[in-house]
Amino acid sequence: MKTEMEKMRSGELYRFDDEEMQASFARAKRLCAKLNRISTVHKGYRKLIEALVPDLPATAEICPPFHCDHGHGLHMGEHSFMNYGCVVLDSASVILGHHVKLGPCCKLFTPQHPIDYMERREPQEQAKPITIGNDTWLGGNVTVCPGVTIGQRCIIAAGSVVIHDIPDDSLAAGNPAVVKRKLTREETKSASTTND
Numbered sequence: 001m002k003t004e005m006e007k008m009r010s011g012e013l014y015r016f017d018d019e020e021m022q023a024s025f026a027r028a029k030r031l032c033a034k035l036n037r038i039s040t041v042h043k044g045y046r047k048l049i050e051a052l053v054p055d056l057p058a059t060a061e062i063c064p065p066f067h068c069d070h071g072h073g074l075h076m077g078e079h080s081f082m083n084y085g086c087v088v089l090d091s092a093s094v095i096l097g098h099h100v101k102l103g104p105c106c107k108l109f110t111p112q113h114p115i116d117y118m119e120r121r122e123p124q125e126q127a128k129p130i131t132i133g134n135d136t137w138l139g140g141n142v143t144v145c146p147g148v149t150i151g152q153r154c155i156i157a158a159g160s161v162v163i164h165d166i167p168d169d170s171l172a173a174g175n176p177a178v179v180k181r182k183l184t185r186e187e188t189k190s191a192s193t194t195n196d
Contacts, residue, residue: 003018003020004016004018004020004021005018005020005021005024008021008091008092008127009073009092009093009127011092011126011127011128011129012126013114013124013125013126014124014125014126014127015122015123015124016091016123016124016125017123024069024070024072025069025070027070027071028052028068028069028070028071031048031051031052031071032052032066032067032068034048035048035049035052035064035065035066036064036065036066036067037064038064039063039064040061040063040064045064049062052068052071053068053071053072053074053076054071054072055075056076057076057077057078057079057080059078059079059080060076060077060078060079060080060081061080061081061082062076062081062082062086063081063082063083063084063086064084065084065085066082066085066086066087066088067086067087067088068087068088068089068090069088069089069090069091069111070090070091071090072090073088073090073091073092073093073094073110074088074090074094074096075093075094075095075096076096076100077096077097077098077099077100077134078098078099079098079099080096080097080098080099080100080101081100081101081102082102082106083101083102083103083104083105083106083140084104084105085104085105086102086104086105086106086107086108087105087106087107087108087109088107088108089107089108089109089110089111090108090110091110091111091125091127092110092111092127092128092129092130092146093110093129093130093131094108094110094129094130095129095130095131095132096132097131097132097133097134097135097136097152098134098135099134099135100132100133100134100135100136100137100138101136101137101138102137102138102142103137103138103139103140103141103142103158104140104141105140105141106138106140106141106142106143106144107141107142107143107144108130108144109130109143109144109145109146110127110128110129110130110146110147111125111126111127111146112125112126112127112128112146112147113125114126127146128146128147129147130144130146130147130148130149131148131149131150132144132149132150133149133150133151133152133153133154133168134152134153135152135153136150136151136152136153136154136155136156137154137155137156138150138156139155139156139157139158139159139160140158140159141158141159142156142157142158142159142160142161142162143160143161143162144162145161145162145163148162148163148164148165148166149165149166150162150165150166151165151166151167151168151169151170152168152169153168153169153183154166154168154169154170154171154172154183155170155171155172155183156172156173156177157171157172157173157174157177157180159175160172160173160174160175160177161174161175161176161177162176162177163176163177164176164177166179167179169182169183169184170182170183171183
């Protein structure tokens with residue numbers, strides 16, 4: 001029989017009042033609280049962030065303040081970066097490729113509550129993974145909803161809400177975000193990587 005954590009990771013309905021789940025939430029809250037009192041230049045930063053997000057590459061960086069549900073559901077590629085104030089609800093896996101850049105206050109949400117209001121009263125939900133491809137940049141305050149895949153070399157404009165998959169080499173914007181145009185190789189080669 002699957003544990004509630006195993007159900008959560010496999011996209012099944014799970015109970016978040018489960019003892020193991022509550023312990024995982026508590027662990028993440030304690031680590032985030034400590035992390036959010038320091039900066040990336042503090043000597044204890046690396047130890048704390050790696051305790052919160054296991055297997056974080058040495059070249060990846062998350063700027064406090066940062067909040068997450070578990071930490072162990074977040075997987076960042078080499079040279080990936082999250083700016084200040086990001087929130088990752090990592091009930092399902094949140095996978096960021098290599099050289100991914102997230103501007104300030106980006107929010108990545110994997111939990112999905114039941115549609116039926118009576119079911120929603122129960123401490124239960126499902127989670128759908130989020131994947132962001134290599135060399136993609138999310139401007140400030142972008143929200144990515146459960147189950148979304150954003151392709152490689154994309155740019156998502158600041159303030160956008162992404163509710164559907166975005167194909168490779170796309171510039172997307174809006175609420176909901178829609179593809180405005182395809183990015184050319186020349187644009188992606190010369191684009192600045194500091195536009196947060």
